[in-house]
Amino acid sequence: MRKFPSPLAGLTPLLSHLVLLIGAAFILLPFFWMVLTSIRSPSEIFSVSFWPIPREFYGWENYGEAFGMVPLLRFMLNGVIVCLGILVVQLLVAVPAAYALAKLPFAGRRLLFALVVGALCVPMQVLALPLFMGLAEFNLLNTYFAMMLPFFLSVFAIFLFRQTFKSYPDEIIQAARLDGFTELEICWRLVAPSALPAISAFAVFSLVAHWNDLYWPMIVVSDTKLAPPPLGMLFFTNAEAGSNYGALMAGATVLTAPLVVAFLFARRQFIQGITMTGVK
Template sequence: MAETALPSGAAARPVPAGAMAARLLSLVAVHAVLVAGAVFMLLPFVWMLITSVKPPAEIFTAQISLWPKNFYGVENYTFALSQAPLLRFALNGLILCFGILAVQLLVAIPCAYALAKLNFPGRNVVFVLVLLGLCIPVQVPAMPLYIALAELGLLNTYFSMMAPFFLSVFAIFLLRQFFRSFPDDIIHAARLDGVSEFEIVWRIVTPSAWPAIAAFSVFSAVAHWNDLYWPLIVISDAKMAPPPLGMMFFADAETGSNYGALTAAATVLTAPLVIAFLIARRRFIDGVTMTGVK
């Protein structure tokens, strides 16, 4: 009697117990490493939040407690908000980040499109020069830029804090890699329909690059919100200070050894950046993972 063939997938091969144990062990190990990394990254923020609600007497005690015995958050945050213009520091940071980002995108998007989709003599040489620009730190042109701004009387202005960062080599590189994956047939069809290159860039290509733009926006906002080096050089007026420089003025002038109020101020100035990242996290992950994929 001929055997009846079982349909495909009717009988599954049993998985060896050793393979299942090895797979489970690898998953546990990977997740343990990820959890340890998350704890390591979040611990400073947790400690900042805890310290901001502790009274001065409990901050430097020998005992470590995650929650204060006497809640002192109202006093610390009230002192921080009343003794220094923290909201003005945060507003300066928002103006600085949005101003820099807007000009960076206006410059980087056409440049990246040209390097990705236009054929012109020396395109590869220009791209190499763009990559070499990534190797130049901001400290190199700091002195001539400071002298030029001082001669023009532009110190202690928003423009003086923004000007060195209007051209972002990293934005050009990131968007160029993303634009390379955009279909050439769509661009050719638009040209045949009489669409100008300007319209192709801003109405056709750019809307498809929102993941890359969002990813770069997060990088740019974090970098310039936390930048202390250049504002420390060109800003001496506390009213114009961005968050990191404002924290220095606040710590020197107001708090002294009041670390509860100091961490409360740091929490207030860190919150906008954390909220912005949580809002844009999905686009940020898409932009990082999709850039360069063809």
């Protein structure tokens, strides 16, 4: 019996793309409005218009005032130092730990992995008070180290890399051991390079999370010179008293741009890393 194609079969791809376009529009709308506000004059900011060309281009004034009121470049430099410092230590700790959990047979391996999974459920706020008291006791508040310390150990990275390393062929590891490779050499020279997409995906997660983190820096930092981007914007709003929204949105645009650029460069590795590990 001959089957005729459903008349709705051709509409399915169109409906899927329509839903994706609507979702993308809702996600991008705040960013579009932020950039649009940063180039508008004060008289146009509260006008409900999505037309991208303002009647009076006020970008030079808004961006100039944003850079003049607070040290935006210093905030960005602080964010780079903190995010890269955290990421480097996270990788140095998480990669060997994940390799051990994935490929080294030892007593208690399953228990340790269960503890790693359980630690994913512990929020940062639970550890904030004891960490703050310890840093204050050693006079380490208002330092880069204070902002980075709670995030040096990433249980999410250990979990993500362990899922990736489990798929690495055991035969290659056995051959490397016969050739005289140490476990650290196998980890860093063989297994880790094969997991570069997963490492890239985690790097995006880590950089975005800590670039946007306001909770912990607001607790341990009170010096404007050490403020990362979110805390810097808080200082900016205090300086501006919430009146000059054009300059405020200009500052927000400048501090958001590095994340967008970094993600655009790493998007392929990010998507590949997520699909390889099965993390959704």
